[in-house]
Amino acid sequence: MMESLDFGAVLQGRYLQWFVAGAAKTLLLFAACWLAGFLLSFVVVSLRQSRVRGLEALARLFVDYHRNVPGLVQVFIWYFGIPQLLPDAWQAWINAQGSEFLLVWIALSLNAAAYMSEDLRSGIRSLPATQMEAARALGMSFVQAMRLIVLPQALRVAIPPLVNQSLSLFKSTSLAMAVGLAEITYVSRQVENESFRTFEAFAVASAFYWICSFTIMALGHLASQRLNPAVSTR
Structure with missing residues (x-):
């Protein structure tokens, strides 16, 4: 006979503590990767636009x-x-800091920066070339023109694809499971192994991802409305 569902079995005691800790680590990893990736994407896209061949x-x-x-x-x-x-000393330091989180953070941040930089680059390409020319004519350096004139405008155009990349990055945090970082997917697997409640364990993880994904989309919509007030609020 099929065993009835019992979410209470995985949402109490130490299992609940594991889920809370895993959810917190997932959110921390996502926030750290998003911030680093977003800031680095400005550097990458600026290099792409620099016209310096190397x-x-x-x-x-x-x-x-x-x-x-x-x-x-x-x-x-x-x-x-x-x-x-x-060097061995560096390896020892990395291990002492918690190598799983640190190295996954670097990998996902660099990956996010590459994709976000292309979104920003598309936003730049949608702007008239005269924006940069006018800024340089006013005496701005390339860095000043990019920081004050070009990138702020490109960011407004790039918000929708950047939101999509943020969603992709959030879901990619589950890759950390492969190296033993106890984020929400890893925890779900751990709970399933001990409780034998496969559906319930991964349903909790699914609900977490679903709620967080819709929160990211909502925040992206609010950001779009704030930076593009003329856009319809429908």
Whole structure:
């Protein structure tokens, strides 16, 4: 006879504590990766627009690598590969800081930066070329023109794709499970192994992802309305 569902079995005691801790770690990882990726994306897109051949090529290589290599492989390279290239003292320091979180944060942040920079680049390409020319004619340096004139306008255009990338990044935090970081997916698997409540354990994780994803979309909509007040609120 099929066993009846019992969510109470996985939402009490230590299982509940595991879920809360896993959810908190997922949100912390996402926030840290989003912030680092977003800030780095401005650097990458600026290099792409710099018209300095070496810098453009470096930024293009960065974007091409992160867009064409699976995210899980990137996580594995940072977790298993990069530390092996470092001096023993550095490896010891990384391990002391909690290598799982640190290295997954680096991998996902770089991946997010590559995708976000392309969204910003698309926003820049939608602007008239005269924006940069006018800024330079006023005596601004390239960095000043990008920071004060071009990027703020490109950001308004790029909000919808940036929201999509934020959703993708949030879901990509589940890749951390592969290296043993106890985020929500890892915790769900742990609860399922001990309780044998497969559906209930992963249903809790699914509900968490669903709620957070809709929250991200809502925040993205609010940001779009604030930066683009003329856009309809429908």
